[in-house]
Amino acid sequence: MLNTLLTRVRHGRRTTSFPAQEPTLPERFRGLPLLHPERCTDGCQGCIEACPTAAIRGEAGRLAIDLGRCLFCPACAQACAAGAIELSHDYRLAVRDRAALQLTPGAPLALAEPLGxxxxxxxxxxxxxxxxxxxxxxxxxxxxxxxxxxxxxxxxxxxxxxxxxxxxxxxxxxxxxxxxxxxxxxxxxxxxxxxxxxxxxxxxxxxxxxxxxxxxxxxxxxxxxxxxxxxxxxxxxxxxxxxxxxxxxxxxx
Ligand code: SF4
Ligand code: SF4
CATH class of the missing domain: 3.40.50.12280 (Rossmann fold)
Structure with a gap:
């Protein structure tokens, strides 16, 4: 019993301070994609072809990603030498409307509003x-x-x-x-x-x-x-x- 208590004291507090403090996510975490349409100059469609779930649509300079289909895999970012798509560390990906998951350049995600x-x-x-x-x-x-x-x-x-x-x-x-x-x-x-x-x-x-x-x-x-x-x-x-x-x-x- 004493050992159990000592172990508990040694471990200290392990619970995250979220949401009072923003979490620190590991380097390999893949979150909200960032779209840089200005970098997409040749319209090669490489990202669209690489996507396993047809989450990307658009043409040169007008990329959009359906986050509801996205697997955050990140084949699109790897397929684009120009860096038109990056996966950020932003973990905030919850919304109230299905349509709000359509990510377009320059438009922030409409994060979930409270219930009534x-x-x-x-x-x-x-x-x-x-x-x-x-x-x-x-x-x-x-x-x-x-x-x-x-x-x-x-x-x-x-x-x-x-x-x-x-x-x-x-x-x-x-x-x-x-x-x-x-x-x-x-x-x-x-x-x-x-x-x-x-x-x-x-x-x-x-x-x-x-x-x-x-x-x-x-x-x-x-x-x-x-x-x-x-x-x-x-x-x-x-x-x-x-x-x-x-x-x-x-x-x-
Ligand atoms: S991260 Fe993967 S699933 Fe998501 S848009 Fe890019 S290629 Fe498609
Ligand atoms: S991790 Fe979840 S969303 Fe992805 S394939 Fe498995 S069940 Fe589907």
Whole structure:
């Protein structure tokens, strides 16, 4: 027992100071793309051809990226010798509208606005979510698990995942919605008491991600459920998720 206590004291505080302090992300972290259309002079279309999910569209000088399809891989940046696309360290990738994920040069991302006042009043200081894995690769789930560890500790904000949809304020969905998961997802949604929210976590849930267009998937949840928050990424970093959830709750501007 004494050893346990001593180890605990030796470890000290491991929980991040986010959101009071901005996080320091590792050098290899790939976040919000930066578009430099002025550097794209020959219109080679190399970035468009390199993109595995057809997330980039446009022509010379008019590039745009659909962050809902983007895997942050970063084949486009590597394909462009002129440096017209860079991947920054900006982890803030959560928005309220699907259309807001269309990234265009010079236009900042419209980060998530809070839920309505009445809904936030009903939620109080706690947000209980039922997570549904609807056919993804489990990468998103690994990051969601991290939300509960001592580093990110989403519980300190009252954010928790619950086993039963009856105990939940909403759903958090990962995966592109495989044919087998379509009905279970809808059944789980119906089981959540009103009012309820829906969060699309990761490229798969937003657009189908790398599975988009496959006959056995639904290309995300957009046409199945009313989505309140879209968290881009493949998978979204825990800070991306925390940032989005806190913005949704009106606890981060
Ligand atoms: S980083 Fe995104 S936009 Fe660029 S190639 Fe990869 S998936 Fe496509
Ligand atoms: S968005 Fe990426 S990490 Fe998440 S389930 Fe789909 S493929 Fe996996």
């Amino acid at each position: 006042k009445e809904l936030r009043r009903l939620l109080g200081r706690a947000l209980k979510l039922r997570q549904v894995s609807a056919g993804g690769c489990n990468g998103c789930e690994v990051e969601l698990n991290a939300l509960g560890n001592t580093i990110f500790d989403a519980g300190r904000f009252g954010i928790q995942f619950v086993a039963s949809p009856r105990h939940a304020d909403g759903l958090l969905v990962t995966g592109p919605v495989s044919a087998a998961m379509r009905e279970p997802l809808l059944t789980t949604y119906r089981a959540v008491p009103r009012p309820k929210i829906v969060i699309a976590c990761g490229a798969c849930a937003i657009s189908g991600g790398p599975f988009a267009g496959h006959p056995e998937v639904n290309d995300g949840i957009g046409d199945l459920l009313p989505v309140d928050l879209f968290c881009a990424g493949c998978p979204p970093h825990p800070f991306t998720l925390l940032d989005g959830l806190l913005r949704l709750l009106g606890r981060r501007a």
